[in-house]
Amino acid sequence: MTAVASPLTTTLEVRGVSVRFGGVIAVADVTFTAHTAEVLGVMGPNGAGKTTLFNVISGVQRPTSGEVSLGGSRLTGRGVEDVAALGVTRTFQTPVMFWGLTVRESVEVALAAREFGGTYPPAPWRELLRCGFGTPGRRRENAVLRECADAILTGAGIAAMAGRATESLAFGEERLLEMARALAVSPNVLLLDEPLSALNPDEIEAVLTSIRSARASGVAVLLVEHAVGELLAVADRVVVLDHGRKIAEGSPQAVAADPLVIDAYIGDELE
Ligand SMILES: Nc1ncnc2c1ncn2[C@@H]1O[C@H](COP(=O)(O)OP(=O)(O)O)[C@@H](O)[C@H]1O
Ligand SMILES: [Mg+2]
Structure with missing residues (x-):
């Protein structure tokens, strides 16, 4: 496994x-940089x-042609675990939960995975054993882990959920926990595929807060979202795809006003 990812070297390049x-x-000959x-x-x-x-960026799908690199290192051709170890993290449309843990413990597991150079999503019990949870000699470290976890939960707007069992969470709460865990691994690149879908307005605000705090801590956040208004409000730049091709790239304002983009959306998401 590779060492802890640093947020300072990130430039994600998607080339052809x-x-x-x-x-x-x-996907047809798409090039951009994040x-x-x-x-x-x-x-x-x-x-x-x-x-x-x-899927191509995270190593799940091998491209037919072209390549992806991060901070000058080629990602294309590496396995999913290696790509994750280089600091590319994603959330899933259906959140993946660790049953039997509290919300705080779930974040502690993600933090431990980072400390010990594990992968994301981490295998919870293996990570707990590896970082020596529950042994007297580790009490002090565990207290630090807990402090870090609580800081992350606060940053993600879900401090009030800390003591709850993951089994008790509603869908939107699972999504918020998944965001917190993703932040806990200090990714270089965070891929979010429709993170706002099926959330209520408070949950949407909480996810947007997490996205902004990820950006503030140096993460390159790639956001796919059908809620175009929210996407344009939070994005610094936008890339627009249609039938696999990149048809526009620029500021949210420029892209929203682009006739090619408006045409692509007629009869689709933009009313
Ligand atoms: N595993 C696959 N096998 C065959 N076709 C696929 C597969 N995954 C996606 N596609 C096709 O590729 C195109 C792009 O799909 P997708 O990447 O899911 O689009 P989006 O996420 O923008 O809705 C669609 O035509 C889809 O049907
Ligand atoms: Mg999709």
């Missing part, structure tokens, strides 16, 4: 990436290739 599934070209401490919105109608692009 194409993905073909049989006769379908899901920088440290920015939120890059990735917009596009259904089927535009957004999720496939995230």
Whole structure:
């Protein structure tokens, strides 16, 4: 496993990436860069290739051509675990929970995974054993871990959930915990695929707060989101895909006013 990711070296470069599934070209020669401490919105109608692009970046999907690199190191061709160890973290449409833990413990596990160079999402019990939870000699370290976890929960706006069992969480609360865990591993790059879907307004605010705090701590956040208003409000720059191609890139204002973008969305998400 590689050492702890540093948020200071991030520049994610996507160069000429194409993905073909049989006769379908899901991603067509897409090039862009995501920088440290920015939120890059990735917009596009259904089927535009957004999720496939995230799969390529996280190492789940090998591109047909092109490559992705991070801080000058090639990610393409590495396995998912290696890409994660280099600091590329993603959340899932359906949050992945660690049953049997409290919310705070779930974040402690993610923190321990970072300290011990593990992968994300970490295997909870292996990480707990590795960092010596419960042994007297580790009490002091565990207190530090707990303090860090509480700081992360506060930053993610869910300090009040700290003592609750993961089994008791509603869907939106699981999403908020997943965001907190993702922040706990100090990623270089955070890939968020529709993190606001099915959330209530308070939960949306909490996720947006987490996104902003990730940016403030130097993370390159890539955000795919169908809620276009929220995406344009939080993004520093936006890349727009349509039928796999990049059709626009620029400031939220410029992209929202771009006739090509408006055309792509007619009959889709933009009313
Ligand atoms: N595993 C796959 N096999 C075949 N076609 C796929 C696969 N994954 C995605 N596609 C196709 O690729 C295109 C882009 O899909 P996707 O990346 O999911 O778009 P988005 O996330 O923007 O809605 C769609 O036409 C979709 O049907
Ligand atoms: Mg998708």
